[in-house]
Amino acid sequence: MLKQTLQQKLLQKLSxxxxxxxxxxxxxxxxxxxxxxxxxxENPALEDGSLANMNDPVEEYPDKDPDENFESSDDSYDEEFSVEEYIQEDDFNDYGSNYSNDDEDDRKEIPIAIQDSFFEKLxxxxxxxxxxxxxxxxxxxxxxxxxxxxxxRRxxxxxxxDLAFSQNVITDEKEVEEMLEIIQEFEPAGIGARNLQECLLIQLRKKDQSNLIVKKAIQVVENYLDEFIKKxxxxxxKQLGVNSEELREIINEILKLNPKPGDSGAVAGKQLHVIxxxxxxxxxxILHLTLNGRNAPELRVSRSYQDMFEHYEKTEKSDKKMKEAVQFVKQKLDSAKWFIDAIKQRQQTLLKTMNAIMEYQYDYFLTGDDRMLKPMILKDIADKIEMDISTVSRVANSKYVQTEFGTFLLKSFFSEAIQTDSGEEVSNKEVKKILEECxxxxxxxxxxxDEKLTDILKEKGYTIARRTVAKYREAMNIPVARLRKEL
Structure with a gap:
């Protein structure tokens, strides 16, 4: 049976x-x-203001939280508009106390060396x-x-x-393997291997075979690779009949090999740079915070589009095509204004969030000592700047700060609290630092x-479980004790 009902719902809708x-x-x-x-x-009504002189004072924009619900302005097209709304010849450099523009190198492209790729070399x-x-x-x-x-891997x-279908070449396994052996002689050594063992053997067999250490290393890779990996x-x-000193030389010979021979060539053309x-x-x-000058672009609404809109406003709008033209120009002007507003709001939100983080971790930014980091979660900063947690998360997950002791992702300054035997709350970063030193x-x-590391931490006043120690060790990419063993 079909039935119609009315229902009211309170929904949060983003404009x-x-x-x-x-x-x-x-x-x-x-x-x-x-x-x-x-x-x-995409928008001809938006212009790069750096191409023109912009000396008018900057309009103030209040901080806005995108996660706060406010009434959508979707119906705004039906309202009357004034051209003055779109005239924004703002001088963004008035924010100079907050933006770092003195280093013009920030605006230069970072040169990348032109060289043959890994596949081109082969x-x-x-x-x-x-x-x-x-x-x-x-x-x-x-x-x-x-x-x-x-x-x-194929x-x-x-x-x-593949050869039959794409190249119309009929061949067999013997011919392909013969050609593969030829390619395995190419540089870099170890190329064309089908697994790690073959890759290491290709490299070792290119070395001096009269060297006893190389011969023993080949033996290890051929017959005891699993034992070697597990240390x-x-x-x-026992199997090779060698002493610890000889085994150390054999292991060092294997460790000199490259397990990923194509890696250097594949990465060569990539730009690994954090801005x-x-x-x-x-x-x-006294700490002084600045925002990278690239975050304060000089944008403005196109003067020609403003004049065009003003002209259309004065003409008779009874014609359908004229109405469509007015609507198009107005839409582009709105879009340009919204984008400029969003850029300004982005600048203010970034500064406000980073300033709160800096104030919260002031002692750390003065010294650079991880032990000075206070326990800090997203909610602490969100409450401090009166914005939503998701807004802080968006900033922390993708932004970097340069200090006198390195460049760090903002997310790295957030950590959970651990209580010591004395009742004091400290950051788990402090515990990780102690583990790293141990x-x-x-x-x-x-x-x-891990059990011994847990005991050491307990002696220092940090009572945490062994599984927590293991979790911290894994987070720092430190292998288990057996894999850290050296001769």
């Missing part, structure tokens, strides 16, 4: 302006230029060989099937099928197990 601000807030400084360029290309080596057309196509297919680490039968050195000593969003300077014990100073021949 287009709020959604735009949320997306901009998540964008790091390194990507902001690209996002602004996209907007400039292709160049293949081109130098005297091969038949079929052999060349097979070799080319093998190179194209390597992953970024330099391994051939099975030989699948390569044969069961006593078993290897800090904030700078904190220590001026005789492991760094341990006897590598007898590394400290």
């Amino acid at each position: 287009p302006q709020q959604i735009q601000f949320i997306k901009l807030l998540q964008v790091p400084t390194a990507s902001l230029d690209t996002r602004i360029k996209e907007e400039l290309e 292709q160049n080596q293949l081109d130098l060989l005297a091969l038949s057309e079929k052999e060349y196509l097979v070799g080319n297919q093998i190179i194209g099937s390597l992953d970024d680490d330099g391994y051939l 099975p030989i039968p699948s390569l044969i099928d 069961h050195y006593d078993k290897i000593e 800090p969003d904030f700078h904190i300077m220590n001026n005789d014990g 492991i760094a100073n341990e006897d590598k021949r007898k590394p400290l197990a």
Whole structure:
């Protein structure tokens, strides 16, 4: 039976302006230029104000939290508009006390060395060989099937099928494997291996075979690789009939090898660079916070679009096409104004959030000592700046701050509290620092197990469970005691 009912619901709905601000807030400084360029290309009513003189005073914008519910302005198109709303020849440099613009290098592109990629280097080596057309196509297919680490993960039968379907080349496993052996002689050594064992053996066999240490290293990789990985050195000593000193030389020979021969070439062309969003300077014990100048772009509404809108407003609007033209221009002007508002609001939210973090962790930013970090969660900062937790999270998860002792992700300053035996609450970062020091100073021949690390922490007044110690150790990418063992 069908039935109609009326129901009232209270829902939180974000306006287009709020959604735009949320997306901009998540964008790091390194990507902001690209996002602004996209907007400039899409909206002709938005202009880069740095191309013109802008000396009018800056309009003040109150801090807004995108997660606070306020009435949507979707119906605003039906209202009367004044051209003056869109005239914003703001001088964003009036924010100079908060933005770091003195370093013009921030605005320069970071040069990347132009060099052949990993695959291009292999292709160049293949081109130098005297091969038949079929052999060349097979070799080319093998190179194209390597992953970024330099391994051939694709099975030989699948390569044969690929050649048949894509190149119309009919071959067999023997021919493919013969070509693979040729490619495995290419540089870097170890390329074209199908697993770690084969990769290490290819590299060892290129060394001086008359060297006894190299011969023993080949033996270890061929027959005792699992024991080597698990660091069961006593078993290897017994099987090879060598003493600890000889085994140390053998292990060092294996450790010199590259388990990912393609890795260096694959990463060579990538730009690994972090652009800090904030700078904190220590001026005789007083911290000074600045926002990277890239976060304060000089944007304005297009004067030509303002004039166009003013012209349309004065003309007769009875014509349908004229109404559509007015609506289009007005929409572009609105979009430009909203984007400028969102950029300004982004700047203020970033500064407000980072300033609260700096004040909360003042002692840490003065010294750079992890032990000075206070327990701090997202709610602490959200309450301090009177914004939603999700807003703080968006800032903390994607922004970096440069200090006198390094550049850090804001998220790294947040930590849970641990209570000591004296009742004092300290950050778990302090416990991690102690764990790191204990492991760094341990006897590598007898590394400290998690149980022993737990006892050491208890002696220092930190009563935590062994599984918590294991969790902290794993978070710091430190392996278990057995894998830290050295001869």
